[in-house]
Amino acid sequence: MEEQLEGIVTRHxxxxxxxxxxxxxxxxxxxxxxxxxxxxxxxxxxxxxxxFYGVATFYAQFHLKPKGKNVITACCGTACHVKGSExxxxxxxxxxxxxxxxxxxxxxxFTVEKVNCVGACSIAPVIIVNKAVHGKVSPDKLMKEIKxxxxxxxxx
Amino acid sequence: xxKDISIKVCMGTGGIAAGGVExxxxxxxxxxxAGITASVExxxxxxxxxxxxxxxxxxxxxxxxxxxxATYEYIKADMVERIVQEHIVEGNPVNEWLVKDDYHTFHDxxxxxxxxxxxxxDPEEIDSYIGREGYEAIKKVLTSMSPEETTKVIEEAGxxxxxxxxxxxxxxxxxALRAPGPVKYLIxxxxxxxxGAFMDRSVVEGNPHALIEGMIIGAYAxxxxxxxxYIRAEYPLAVERLYRSLQQARERGFLGxxxxxxxxxxxxxxxxxxxxxxxxxxxxxxxxxxxxxxMPRAKPPFPVQRGLWGKPTIINNxxxxxxxxxxxxxxxxxxxxxxxDKSKGTxxxxxxxxxxxxGLIEVPMGIPLKEIVYDIGGGxxxxxxxxxxxxxxxxxxxxxxxxxxxxxxxxxxxxxxxIMGSGGMVVLDETDCMVDVAKYFLHFTESESCGKCVPCxxxxxxxxxxxxRITEGRGREGDMDLLAELSTDVKTSxxxxxxxxxxxxxLSTLKHYRDExxxxxxxxxxxxxxxxxxxxxxVLEEFCKGCMAxxxxxxxxxxxxxxxxxHRIVQDICIKCGACFETCKxxxxxxx
Ligand SMILES: Cc1cc2nc3c(=O)[nH]c(=O)nc-3n(C[C@H](O)[C@H](O)[C@H](O)COP(=O)(O)O)c2cc1C
Ligand code: FES
Numbered sequence: 001m002e003e004q005l006e007g008i009v010t011r012h013x014x015x016x017x018x019x020x021x022x023x024x025x026x027x028x029x030x031x032x033x034x035x036x037x038x039x040x041x042x043x044x045x046x047x048x049x050x051x052f053y054g055v056a057t058f059y060a061q062f063h064l065k066p067k068g069k070n071v072i073t074a075c076c077g078t079a080c081h082v083k084g085s086e087x088x089x090x091x092x093x094x095x096x097x098x099x100x101x102x103x104x105x106x107x108x109x110f111t112v113e114k115v116n117c118v119g120a121c122s123i124a125p126v127i128i129v130n131k132a133v134h135g136k137v138s139p140d141k142l143m144k145e146i147k148x149x150x151x152x153x154x155x156x
Numbered sequence: 157x158x159k160d161i162s163i164k165v166c167m168g169t170g171g172i173a174a175g176g177v178e179x180x181x182x183x184x185x186x187x188x189x190a191g192i193t194a195s196v197e198x199x200x201x202x203x204x205x206x207x208x209x210x211x212x213x214x215x216x217x218x219x220x221x222x223x224x225x226a227t228y229e230y231i232k233a234d235m236v237e238r239i240v241q242e243h244i245v246e247g248n249p250v251n252e253w254l255v256k257d258d259y260h261t262f263h264d265x266x267x268x269x270x271x272x273x274x275x276x277x278d279p280e281e282i283d284s285y286i287g288r289e290g291y292e293a294i295k296k297v298l299t300s301m302s303p304e305e306t307t308k309v310i311e312e313a314g315x316x317x318x319x320x321x322x323x324x325x326x327x328x329x330x331x332a333l334r335a336p337g338p339v340k341y342l343i344x345x346x347x348x349x350x351x352g353a354f355m356d357r358s359v360v361e362g363n364p365h366a367l368i369e370g371m372i373i374g375a376y377a378x379x380x381x382x383x384x385x386y387i388r389a390e391y392p393l394a395v396e397r398l399y400r401s402l403q404q405a406r407e408r409g410f411l412g413x414x415x416x417x418x419x420x421x422x423x424x425x426x427x428x429x430x431x432x433x434x435x436x437x438x439x440x441x442x443x444x445x446x447x448x449x450x451m452p453r454a455k456p457p458f459p460v461q462r463g464l465w466g467k468p469t470i471i472n473n474x475x476x477x478x479x480x481x482x483x484x485x486x487x488x489x490x491x492x493x494x495x496x497d498k499s500k501g502t503x504x505x506x507x508x509x510x511x512x513x514x515g516l517i518e519v520p521m522g523i524p525l526k527e528i529v530y531d532i533g534g535g536x537x538x539x540x541x542x543x544x545x546x547x548x549x550x551x552x553x554x555x556x557x558x559x560x561x562x563x564x565x566x567x568x569x570x571x572x573x574x575i576m577g578s579g580g581m582v583v584l585d586e587t588d589c590m591v592d593v594a595k596y597f598l599h600f601t602e603s604e605s606c607g608k609c610v611p612c613x614x615x616x617x618x619x620x621x622x623x624x625r626i627t628e629g630r631g632r633e634g635d636m637d638l639l640a641e642l643s644t645d646v647k648t649s650x651x652x653x654x655x656x657x658x659x660x661x662x663l664s665t666l667k668h669y670r671d672e673x674x675x676x677x678x679x680x681x682x683x684x685x686x687x688x689x690x691x692x693x694x695v696l697e698e699f700c701k702g703c704m705a706x707x708x709x710x711x712x713x714x715x716x717x718x719x720x721x722x723h724r725i726v727q728d729i730c731i732k733c734g735a736c737f738e739t740c741k742x743x744x745x746x747x748x
Contacts, residue, residue, distance in 0.1 A: 018447020020430055024389075058449040058606075060431030061389055078352030078549065078582045079508035081596050087733065094711070116433065116600070118390055119354035120169045121506055122211040122514035131392075133173035135211075139735075 004029050005040050012045075019047070019055045023062055032063040060115075068104045068111035070149055072096075073128040077117030080125040088125055088142055089114065095146055110149075160199045161192070161244060164218040166275065167204035168361045169354075169393055170211030175232055179215045180204065182236035189237075190245055203284070206362020208275025209516040210262060213255070219243055229255045258534050262513045265532050267494055269502045270478045271518045274362035279397050282404040285365040291410060293484035294372050298418040303333055306377040310480065312488035314500030319345055319436075319473030320551070320578045320653075322499075322566045328470055331460045332378035335468035340380040343464065343471045344371055345441060346387035346394075349433040350549030351600060353580035355504040356474035358516050360387065360394040363478070364401035368424065370477035372410060373484060375422045378470055383424040386441055389431065398426060433550075433604035437652050438471045440606065451608045452652035473578065475504055495521035499565035503576065509546075509583035510537045519564065526560045529583060540585040544668070548577025550597045550604075551657025553664030554590065573664045575657075589686035590669040591676055594661045595623040601658035612655025615646035619662060627687040631677030640666055685747050688732045692748065697722040699744035706736035706745065 008025040011017065017025075026037050033056055042049040056062040074080075074089045089112070092098075096110040104111040120126045123135025129145060163183055167176040183202060192200060210216060213229040219239065220226075226249045228239065235253065243249045268274075278284040285291070297306050311326035332340060344367065348356040360367060371383050387395055402424055405411045413421045427445050434440045435450040442464050444450035463469020479501065483491045492500045499521040505528070508514050512534035519528060525545060529535070536542050544554040553574035555562055562572050569576050584593065602616040622639055625631055643659030643666075650656045666673065675681045682690040695706075695715075702720040714730040717723030725736070725745075737745045 020444065020447045024428065024430065055447070055449055058432065062430065076351070078546070078580065078596065079514075080352075082509050082582060082584060082588055082593075090733070091711075115390055115431070116349070116604075117351035117353070118169070119348065119357035120173060120211070121352050121354055121508040122516070123170055123173060123214075124508060124514075126173075133169060135170065135173045 001030075001034075001037060002040065005037055005044075009041060009044055019052060020059070023052065023056055027062060032066050035064075065104065066108060068108050070109060070130055071111045071113060072130075072146075073113045073115055073118070075116075075118050075120075075124070075126040075128075076114045077121060077124075079121035080117075083124040085125040088127060088137060088139060091139055091142065092146070095143065096150075159244070160220075160222050161201070162218075162220040163202045164205045164220075164275075165202070166206075166208060166211075166214055166216040168207035168211065168358060169391075170207060171214045171216070172393070174211075174214035176204075176215050178233035179217065179231055179236060182233040183240065186237050186240040190240055192240070192244065203278040204280065205276060206274045206279045207358040207516055208362075209266075209271065209358075209518075210259065210513065211516070212514045213259070216255075219249075221247070227255045227259065228253045229259065258513060261534065262515070262517075262532055265523070265527055266518050267502050267520045268518045269482050269491070269494075270359060270366070270475055270504055271362070271516070272482065273366065274358060277363055277365075279362055279364055280400060282365060282401065282408060285363065289485060290365055290481075291369055291408075293481040294369050294376075294410065295416060297373050297376055297484060298416050298420060303377045303379060306373060306484070307333065309484055309488045310377070313483045313491040314488075314495075315476065315479060315483065315491070316499065316501075316566070317473055318475035318479075318503065318578065319471075320548070320575070322576060325472065325476055328460065328472075329374065329377050332380070332468055332470045335378075335460055337467065338379075339382070339467045340378060341464045341467060341469040342371060342375045342378060342380040342383045343441065343445070343469060344383070344385045344474060344477055345436060345438075345471050346385055346391075346474045347429050347436040347441065348388060348391075348474075348578070349436040349604075350578050350580045352508055352582050353506045353549060353578055355506055355516065355579045357391050357394050359474050359478050359504075360391070360398055364394075364397050365405065366478045366481055367398075367474055368401055368405050368410070370480035371424060372415065372422055373480050374470070374472060374477055376420055380470070381421050381423075383422060384427055384445060384464075385424060386427045386429060386435070386445060388429040395426070395428065402426070432606070433600070434606045434652070434654050437654060440652070441471065442469065449606070451606045452654075454651060475579070496563070496565045498567055503564065503579060505564075505579045505581045507533055507581050507583070509581075510540065510585040510588070511535075511583040512537050522563045522565045522568075524560075525555060525562050525564060528564070528581070529560065533583065536583065536585050540587065542583065543586050543588055544584045544590065546574075546582040546584060546593065546661075547580065548575035548657075548660070549580045550601050551575065551653065551660050552577045552580075553660050554584070554593070554668060556668040573660075573667055575660070587684055587686070589627075589682050589684035590665045590672050591623065591627055591682075592684075592686045594665045595620070595627055597661040598623055598658065601654060605654060605658075609649075609651035609655060611646045611649040612651065612658065615642060615650070615655070616658050618642060619646065619659065623662070626673065626676045627682070628689040629676075629680045629687075631673075631680075633677075635677055636666060636670070636673055681748075691732050692727065693725050693730060693732065693734070693737060694746050695723050695725055696744045696746050699742050701742055701744070703741075705739050705741070709735045709739045711735065 215231045217228045315325045316322045435444045440450040440452040459469040542557040598620040607613045700722040707715045
């Protein structure tokens, strides 16, 4: 871990980075904001950890808990909302056993995230499955995709 | 064969989602298989192009043979082989897959300025933009115009900020030029936070060099050596193309020290947003670039007085800046020739929702809404009836169907209680509930409120609570007055535009759709059939064929009945998800 963080700190010094870019780097490197990583960087740069957490909790992009192996991002923008995204999300949460108030299943296989708009509104409703954008998603199409993923995930 | 062949495949986010990458490689394979690559060599070219607006028809493919162009719609990789064989080898276009008349009516009433090169240039190749007179404007400015003269052109063109405020761009630039000191910043706001809008994404994905050229001209006009693009991380493709284009522009000497030998220095950095709507607000955006929590502060001082790192700063929207090179190249009079007296030029809208032809459109300002919905948009999806058009996103309002004659300019929109906003245009039909729409936006602003000022932090929460109870059947006498009063308080006392605009969706729906609020509050009924808690589903025995389809899809196991016997929904178990309603082929499930 230290080696990766050393790299992040060096990059930060070279590019006049700031707290946001450090957190973005940590998130890219580890998939979420590991507590030990934040404390390490905080000590190294002599910036109190509270500053990092203040920023991390302000922005929706940062995760304080590990994400699942498969990340499913559901768009909740206006266009997707009027085309029924809420139903898609409800069925995702149910099908993937995401506990209430959480976004990741207990076995860390699936994360269901909501975002405000991914900018593909003319093919609403939009669901992103592991970075691939799917447009005009119907509940049937979605369930087929999820069942496929579930089968794949249980094999690994 | 001696043919000149060019293929253009739409590869914006929409195009890629529909399989653009696969289509492109299918062409590659088919070309080698048919021996075309080898026989015509250089005369056969394949290009990725950005969004041409009609994403709902993706993948769109232009095939030009010896200069005559045909456009195909809904293309999938497995259709490519036939196109190559019949169209390119044998010379007979595959008529059944070509775009139909509505593709042309979609484009006929549009006037493209910012988008004129989107869908034509290859966004990953600087030469493609240069080949269409790209970077001519910056040459003209740097060799023959002073900063004042440059701003004068923008003033005469009447360009107003496209980020929502509509503030005259030239006025901002003049203030910045007069601001003291050698260090100034020009920031491009590519945060595009309005959910349901994608104008800026399409420009950055489809023609990034126009934005870069516009920024160089703007920076020259205000004397700024440093630029930033603040772009949201939710747009990975746009970010990637932006980085690539900046690098290409640097290599060609359009960015960096002593640009084109003029002595003017300017370079652009990219900052990724981290998912906060409020960061679209100028002072919050500046805080975010500085690496802090993106909280707005009181103005004055305005950013042009004290902005990024305390220095004079100008913030302009993507579309505003991307207009600039075209205005400089073609002249102020040409641009001012479009639009109305006070709202000049064109505006890009993201036409979405329950519309037949959903997509990105650019129209002259002052066009009647009617023409957008019925001519360009081709009317409402599924032949249903128009109910309203929502413009301006979370700070905007609804234009009811009865006012569809309203013209799209800043002044007329304000008169009907909506705003131009940044260009989101969500079409709603009779199956949309206006109270639900207001609740949707309040849910958005409540969760995006940064929490700094009390009216916004607490006010949006209370407003949302009232809307929640109305839609859940717990609405009370006096709720409408309470909503109106609290809305006015939040609007007048919030610190920044987020809170000041947040009550607009409520005020506008209260004004135009009082009857819907009343139905929810007094009759505990949702006329559009959207608000779950006010609905009951039941089986109409006379239509039910007993096919068991609804029993199979019901996730709650709430439907009982034997095969070929009328089924019944057990109300205590029903979770009102609507699956049975959508599944029943015989219209035997009643919602209401
Ligand atoms: C809450 C809030 C969000 C905003 N979001 C955006 C945005 O996403 N994009 C944008 O260009 N302007 C946004 N604005 C407007 C900007 O603050 C600013 O007025 C604009 O970028 C100025 O550029 P222009 O003069 O070229 O329009 C937002 C304003 C507020 C109050
Ligand atoms: S609203 Fe879902 S992509 Fe824009």
